[in-house]
Amino acid sequence: MVDNKVLTDFQLKTAISARNAAQANVQLAISAIESAKINVGYTLIRATTDGYIGRLQKKQGSLVSPADSQPLTALSNVQDLHVYFSLGENDFIAFKNNTAGNDLQQKLNNLPPINLVLSDQSIYDQVGKIDMVDGQFDKNTGAITLRATFKNPEGVLRNGNTGRVRLQKKYDNTLLVPQMATLEMQDKIFVYTVNKENKVVQQPITVIGKSGSNYLVSNGLKEGDRIVYKGIDLLQDGQVITPQALSKDSIN
Template sequence: MKKNFYHLVTATLLTVVLAGFSSCGEGKADQQAAASQTPSLPVISLPVKTLTGYQSYPARIEGVINAEVYAKISGYITDVAVDEGQKVRKGQVLFRLETQSLNQDAAAAKANVNAAQVEVDKLKPLVEKNIISEVQLETAKAKLKQAESAYNSIAANIGYGTIKSPVDGYVGAINLRAGSLVSPSSQTPLTTVSEIDKVYAYFAMNEKEYLNFIMAADGGVRDEKIENLPQVTLILANGEEYPQQGTIETVNSQVNENTGSVNFRAVFDNPQRLLTNGNSATLRVPKTYTDVVVVPIESTLERQGSTYVYQLDADNKATATEITVKDEINNLYIVSDGISKGDRIVAKGIQNLRGTTTIQPQETPFDSIAAPIKKSFR
């Protein structure tokens, strides 16, 4: 009897112990399964940074002085005295026109002047002796002036046959060569002489961009704001940055009705004559943001026109949080609302998250996600 009782107790205890071991094993397995279902994702803490971004606009380059050269008389070009790209001085001969017929007219006009002068000289002593009236002398003098005027006009036209540079500068394209017939009514200039020690860069902003730009500038009235506008830069057609910075000098006060844009003009020094009339470039206007919260674009998600990050709480629960993006520089969003300095967000893999998700955070340096941070334009 006792022996059977001891066997029963022993079997019961063994069953309890085995059950305990079994439950412990199942608990650890459940914990491991739960851990395997919790995603392990990189997490960054948000800093504040000072960044400079650039808004870019197509620009057209022109010389500060851009003088088109036209013929003042009709005639055939007999000589082109300069070449394209040549530096010339004001008054230097550029073209010569055929003036043979004008020379003949000038000789005839000069003969008329001489004849009129002889008539005046003949009448003067007769008037002094009261042989003829003074009216006859005055009439002769008037004829002399008419003859002189006709001669001077022809002589001036002969002078116009030698076409000279109106300014110091560089010769542009020569559109007509020797043998071409030109006239004052020609629509195409013979050439253009440009002074390019300084050049203008013309560009335009749409109305919204213009208002934001001017309103953000320091100063009271509009003229003060223009004086305080930042220096601008040029990206040349080959992708290189022009070494000189420029200054925005003028802003058109009217919106173009056809394009809805406002025209700007910036001036650049051009000591190496690298820029010339007709060049194209991209003008960059800088904008600096000081001590702003930034988020890597890679760490954001776009949904129905809104931008989100997955923000972590103290329990490592990641929740979608909407942010307000103020600007974009390189691979960073500048954020004006929604998150703050020091907040933790999921750096990568957020496209797989839904709702509120507990994660295993892998603390990651911010710059390993956002670097390299460089000045850029878009």
């Protein structure tokens, strides 16, 4: 059209300039859209991990400021949970002396898995592994803190749960005796054994520890001895009884 003198050079240059300006405005609009998307993204809080959200501290429409000291909520990742517990100094020394390994990390690796007893006294169905020992003893309690990690695939455990850990330890030449079958007198622990004539004999035992509701007995009894499980408060040394055998499953 310029060649045919329908448009002047000035009109062509004006049209090109208008086109370039329009293209620039399009790019500005695209940039504004991208900026708006970024700003909208700031209104969304995306968790970096799976977990459970706690109480929401703000309602929809509440003003939120960076100066707020209170978090919006708390997100708990409960896939793996840490359980903290303490050992006394003597128990910790025994652990270091009796566990194989050249250093603390090797000793931790060689420890058997541990069990978690929940607050309702049930045993958690996953075993844990001790993976951390604190660097110092608590000067007030004389104990040191250890950490065990438990898998939590079903989400049974939550942060703040309480319970007890049960450590496995091997004992040689040791018997389990129900605490219910014992009596204590003058700082000594006794059981009533039953001889061949069905007479009861008060027998002192040496207790070296506990496992659940049982005593660990290292001396005073031998495998195969019969002891009285119930009614020991009514017995006298030398009394003849009519014993009734109990199955292992019926005890405890």
